[in-house]
Amino acid sequence: MMTPGGDAEKSRLLRAWRKLSPDARKSVIRFAEFLHQEQQQDARAAQHAPSAMEPLAIPAPAKETSVAALKRLKKSYPMIEADAALLDDASKLLMERMMGGDDAEVIPKLERLFAQRYTDWRAQQAEITPSVPE
Incomplete structure (x- = not known):
């Protein structure tokens, strides 16, 4: 059974992968690892972010214009x-x-x-x- 985009995306990626040179493959791996790391950092930041439903408590400075x-x-x-x-x-x-x-x-x-x-x-x-x- 094909998952929406899953198997088709894997096949497409594998076809492109096979056409790449060894150096290009290393670049793809480094880029994929970078994306994964960014995704993990975003997930951690979201866990510690204040609720998007509540206003941020930013105090007014003295003599604010x-x-x-x-x-x-x-x-x-x-x-x-x-x-x-x-x-x-x-x-x-x-x-x-x-x-x-x-x-x-x-x-x-x-x-x-x-x-x-x-x-x-x-x-x-x-x-x-x-x-x-x-």
Whole structure:
């Protein structure tokens, strides 16, 4: 029985392998070992990575500007896509700052904007993958 892509891929690889010179075969082996090592490192990193469902706790530095806050919030909420609507809303808040507003007033608004987008994202994720009742 042929597994999807499995046997066909093996046959294709074996045909290509047979056409290679000994030096090229050594290169293929080194490359395959490199890929395997990368895959293992990625798997280990994924085990220790924070949950993609939760925002990262990146503290605001002292005297943070509105632009720096926007950059921090984008890093803090990697699960939220920077879509046109979010960028438009954030731009309006930054424009408020440029028109004489104070960072101390704009930054909390940016934080609320991202927190609300995160809440919306979580609700959307719950609809996509409903939890299993216990």
